[in-house]
Amino acid sequence: MTRPTYLVVGQISHETNVFSPILTGLDQFQGRGLAYKEGLFEVFRGTKTGVGGVIDAVEQARAAGRQVEIIPTIAASAVPSGLVTRDAYAHLLGTLLDGIKEAKAGGRLDGVVLILHGAMVVDGITDAEGDILEKVRKAVGKETPVVSTLDLHGNISEKMVANADAFFGYDTNPHVDPYERAVEATGRILEIIDGKIRPVMAIEKLKMMPPTINMRTAEGPMVRLFTMAREFEAQPRVINVSVFGGFPFADIPEAGSSVVAVTDNDPALAAHIVKTIGQEMWNTRRQFLKPITSTADAVRHAMSPEAQAKGKPGPIILADVADNCGGGGSGDTTVLLQALLDMGAQDVGFAIMWDSEAVRQAEKAGVGGTVTLDLGGQTVPAHGKPVHVTATVKKLTNGEFINTGPMGTGLKVSVGPTTLLQAGGVEIITISNRMAPNDPEIFRHVGIAPEKKTILVVKSRGHFRAGYEPFAKEIVEVDCPGAASPNLSWFEYRHIPRPMFPLDPV
Numbered sequence: 001m002t003r004p005t006y007l008v009v010g011q012i013s014h015e016t017n018v019f020s021p022i023l024t025g026l027d028q029f030q031g032r033g034l035a036y037k038e039g040l041f042e043v044f045r046g047t048k049t050g051v052g053g054v055i056d057a058v059e060q061a062r063a064a065g066r067q068v069e070i071i072p073t074i075a076a077s078a079v080p081s082g083l084v085t086r087d088a089y090a091h092l093l094g095t096l097l098d099g100i101k102e103a104k105a106g107g108r109l110d111g112v113v114l115i116l117h118g119a120m121v122v123d124g125i126t127d128a129e130g131d132i133l134e135k136v137r138k139a140v141g142k143e144t145p146v147v148s149t150l151d152l153h154g155n156i157s158e159k160m161v162a163n164a165d166a167f168f169g170y171d172t173n174p175h176v177d178p179y180e181r182a183v184e185a186t187g188r189i190l191e192i193i194d195g196k197i198r199p200v201m202a203i204e205k206l207k208m209m210p211p212t213i214n215m216r217t218a219e220g221p222m223v224r225l226f227t228m229a230r231e232f233e234a235q236p237r238v239i240n241v242s243v244f245g246g247f248p249f250a251d252i253p254e255a256g257s258s259v260v261a262v263t264d265n266d267p268a269l270a271a272h273i274v275k276t277i278g279q280e281m282w283n284t285r286r287q288f289l290k291p292i293t294s295t296a297d298a299v300r301h302a303m304s305p306e307a308q309a310k311g312k313p314g315p316i317i318l319a320d321v322a323d324n325c326g327g328g329g330s331g332d333t334t335v336l337l338q339a340l341l342d343m344g345a346q347d348v349g350f351a352i353m354w355d356s357e358a359v360r361q362a363e364k365a366g367v368g369g370t371v372t373l374d375l376g377g378q379t380v381p382a383h384g385k386p387v388h389v390t391a392t393v394k395k396l397t398n399g400e401f402i403n404t405g406p407m408g409t410g411l412k413v414s415v416g417p418t419t420l421l422q423a424g425g426v427e428i429i430t431i432s433n434r435m436a437p438n439d440p441e442i443f444r445h446v447g448i449a450p451e452k453k454t455i456l457v458v459k460s461r462g463h464f465r466a467g468y469e470p471f472a473k474e475i476v477e478v479d480c481p482g483a484a485s486p487n488l489s490w491f492e493y494r495h496i497p498r499p500m501f502p503l504d505p506v
């Protein structure tokens with residue numbers, strides 16, 4: 001009987017917003033379901049995820065008569081937030097490396113398949129994935145292949161490229177292909193182990209870090225870039241071509257967009273591909289920018305009878321894109337709420353304000369009671385002071401509801417103890433656990449019919465569109481301060497290479 005091929009598998013994934021003061025500790029990874037060893041099979045088998053893709057690809061290979069075994073190590077991911085703590089990182093990386101060393105000592109290490117993000121920043125380590133791959137490389141040695149899938153928002157570094165055999169970046173945004181890329185990566189590592197291909201990689205790093213607001217792959221400048229990537233991939237010696245928009249909330253030397261190509265032992269071709277697509281990306285860099293509306297203009301517009309009279313019935317949605325928890329926003333910025341109150345806006349549904357202390361006070365007052373409090377504005381004082389309000393407690397809930405929108409349909413979610421506060425003409429959904437209000441059920445579960453409101457506020461960048469667009473009259477993206485603002489001039493960068501588009505005139 002021939003000896004099986006052993007693949008060590010692990011996931012360490014985080015999109016770090018260095019401007020968020022909310023540190024990402026081990027508890028935040030645990031909150032999203034940290035899995036160890038055999039637990040990876042329990043959690044991910046049958047799911048359309050990266051680890052699920054590896055499991056399926058191995059099972060398919062087995063069904064085709066190939067003997068392959070997975071040695072699972074760890075799977076960790078957390079909601080985007082601030083720097084990953086050193087303790088959390090030491091634990092995650094240590095667990096992965098222990099798994100690799102154990103496999104090696106037992107003579108069961110033929111390759112490593114990783115699910116990484118590319119935009120993880122650890123307290124004291126700007127290029128976390130570069131560090132992970134360097135240590136993995138050291139542990140496995142030069143001859144053992146290491147491949148990884150990566151997120152389209154990864155800030156890819158030379159160090160990462162130097163310490164891996166092949167990368168497989170997501171081709172879609174919103175990301176609907178982590179599973180497919182993991183299947184691809186697994187199939188390719190088996191070909192490497194069998195000596196059928198000898199991958200070489202090239203990277204073109206660009207002096208641009210556009211905001212993520214116009215990086216969708218169905219429209220805008222990414223369409224052309226991914227078409228070019230697919231055309232190159234049709235050539236026989238090309239293994240994979242990935243375009244990385246990057247993640248701009250990273251004040252690190254490795255920040256920026258990039259293109260990575262993997263070819264079968266043809267370094268010149270890989271270099272040609274990344275240069276060609278990189279040049280096109282640079283040439284079209286301005287197309288990544290998208291104007292957004294100032295807070296005062298947005299509120300004035302939403303309140304104007306002319307704007308309300310236009311188009312189909314339904315609310316005008318003000319998207320507080322800068323405070324999107326899914327991009328590292330704190331969920332408690334106040335500039336837009338303050339403006340709505342100051343300008344006397346009426347019939348407004350506001351989702352969300354993250355303030356567990358306010359919820360506690362509302363619980364004490366009870367439904368129908370009145371509270372006077374300083375709402376929100378706790379996380380980053382520069383993103384707006386707490387709003388001093390006297391409000392009526394209209395509702396108290398446990399924050400649980402089931403998504404009915406097209407994203408995560410049927411998934412039960414919880415924003416923790418929640419209250420609906422009425423202040424002036426604004427009904428504010430105040431929650432205890434940070435989460436972007438991507439599904440309209442967050443309104444319905446507190447008794448608001450979102451389609452009937454005059455104005456809705458959602459603290460979300462883009463994922464809310466799937467659920468809200470069908471009943472919205474209009475969507476206005478508002479330029480408020482926040483840790484996930486597409487207006488990068490709000491942030492003070494100290495460590496990125498300069499000049500850098502769009503911050504510098506290039």
Ligand SMILES: [Zn+2]
Nearest residue numbers: 151152153175
């Ligand atoms: Zn992403």
